[in-house]
Amino acid sequence: MSGTSLLLDTNVAIDFLAGEEGAVSFLNDALKKESVIAVSQITRIELLSYPDISDEEQTKVKSFLDGIEVILITEEVEARAIEIRRRNRLKLPDALILATAIACESTLVSNDSQLIRADIPGATVMKIGQG
Numbered sequence: 001m002s003g004t005s006l007l008l009d010t011n012v013a014i015d016f017l018a019g020e021e022g023a024v025s026f027l028n029d030a031l032k033k034e035s036v037i038a039v040s041q042i043t044r045i046e047l048l049s050y051p052d053i054s055d056e057e058q059t060k061v062k063s064f065l066d067g068i069e070v071i072l073i074t075e076e077v078e079a080r081a082i083e084i085r086r087r088n089r090l091k092l093p094d095a096l097i098l099a100t101a102i103a104c105e106s107t108l109v110s111n112d113s114q115l116i117r118a119d120i121p122g123a124t125v126m127k128i129g130q131g
Contacts, residue, residue, distance in 0.1 A: 005038070008043065008109050009110035013047060044070050048062075077096065088120065109127075109128065
């Protein structure tokens, strides 16, 4: 693959699934550049665990997830998330997603201002519309 490796934060996946123009355009451009698109296991859990998710929404989410790689939580990801949580006030899901991006040497694509501002060694975080 000639493209970069991108890990989508849950908020970006939600925006894409909702048809939000910025997220759809960003992901279409990334695919044209042959970027590898993935999500963390945490994002899969978050997307599928909404209490009021309809059958149609669940099917749409599963179809989306079938088309990309889902990175599982490994011991390395766990250890990195522990370090991130010790040094920052990130929520556990955010720390796990960020740790996954670091472990996979991927750029985290997020609209979460706390993650974008976080100064975490080894982390590359971008907001849609940047870079």
